[in-house]
Amino acid sequence: MPLDVIDPGFGRTGTLSLKLALEQLGLGPCHHMDEVFKNPLQVAHWQAVAADQKMDWDAVFAGYRSQVDWPGAHVWRELSAHYPTAKVVLTARPEEAWLKSFSATIGTLLRGYEQQSMPPHVTAMMTASKAMIVDQTFGGSVLDEGNLLAAYRKRIADVRAAIAPERLLIFNVADGWAPLCSFLGVAAPETPFPRVNSSVEFWELIHGRPQPN
Numbered sequence: 001m002p003l004d005v006i007d008p009g010f011g012r013t014g015t016l017s018l019k020l021a022l023e024q025l026g027l028g029p030c031h032h033m034d035e036v037f038k039n040p041l042q043v044a045h046w047q048a049v050a051a052d053q054k055m056d057w058d059a060v061f062a063g064y065r066s067q068v069d070w071p072g073a074h075v076w077r078e079l080s081a082h083y084p085t086a087k088v089v090l091t092a093r094p095e096e097a098w099l100k101s102f103s104a105t106i107g108t109l110l111r112g113y114e115q116q117s118m119p120p121h122v123t124a125m126m127t128a129s130k131a132m133i134v135d136q137t138f139g140g141s142v143l144d145e146g147n148l149l150a151a152y153r154k155r156i157a158d159v160r161a162a163i164a165p166e167r168l169l170i171f172n173v174a175d176g177w178a179p180l181c182s183f184l185g186v187a188a189p190e191t192p193f194p195r196v197n198s199s200v201e202f203w204e205l206i207h208g209r210p211q212p213n
Contacts, residue, residue: 002058003083005030005066005184008076008159009091010152012101014173015069018091020194021177022066025186030066033129040121046071047124050131057082071125074132080163087184088163090170092156095149105202107142110134 004027009015011033019030029035036042045060049071057079061067067079068091080088092098109116110133113126134142138151159168169183173195177188 001061001063001065003061003065003067003079003086005068006072006076006079006083006086006088007066007068007091008073008080008088008155009068010073010098010102010155011070011106012098013091013093014171015073015091016196017173017194018089018171018180019066019068020196021173021180022068024189024191024194025181025184027066027184029064030068031061031064031072032067032069033071033125034069035064036071036125037122040119043121043125043128046128046132049075050128050136071129071132074137076159077162088159088168089180089183090156090159090168091173092170093172093174095152098152099145099148102148103142103145106133107148110142 005022007015007018015032016034019028019032019034022028022030036046042060045055049055055075055078057075061072061079067073068089072079076088080086110126110130113123113130116123118126134140139147141147156170160170169179171180171183173193176193181188
């Protein structure tokens with residue numbers, strides 16, 4: 001089953017809301033970090049990605065029709081090349097709002113996850129995520145706000161440069177069903193667009209905020 005939709009967007013750009021939306025539109029299951037946490041067998045794939053090993057993407061995404069969020073967003077170039085008919089939906093939001101949300105959630109977790117009581121496979125995935133996100137995306141630190149914003153802007157610019165305009169939608173989930181469904185060529189549901197994973201909900205899912213060093 002090839003991927004039909006690829007999202008290169010960073011976490012905290014509405015990726016979980018998009019996951020639920022795509023699944024509601026019949027484009028699921030949708031791969032997201034939450035899927036990895038629920039499936040220990042997924043972790044070995046992402047440890048290999050973090051180690052820059054050659055991957056069989058069909059095996060990594062077996063059973064999925066779409067991808068959003070890290071860790072898949074880390075390899076968006078490879079995925080967009082491997083699945084040339086997939087549409088690319090880049091989740092984005094105003095950069096200062098993204099920075100505030102990322103710093104208060106994922107950034108904090110990546111700095112303090114070793115203090116958390118987590119299943120071993122989740123801890124292992126967090127270590128792989130730290131390599132991909134902190135080291136390989138943000139140059140070793142999630143504390144420098146200028147560096148974080150530069151990486152955020154670079155991701156958007158890189159996707160714009162690499163993906164043909166007719167294949168790309170830059171999508172703010174606040175805009176709801178209309179632009180997404182128009183781009184995907186599907187009817188918009190009558191139900192409200194999913195709005196999930198606030199910062200409070202993020203920490204409820206993680207079972208508490210760590211105290212980073």
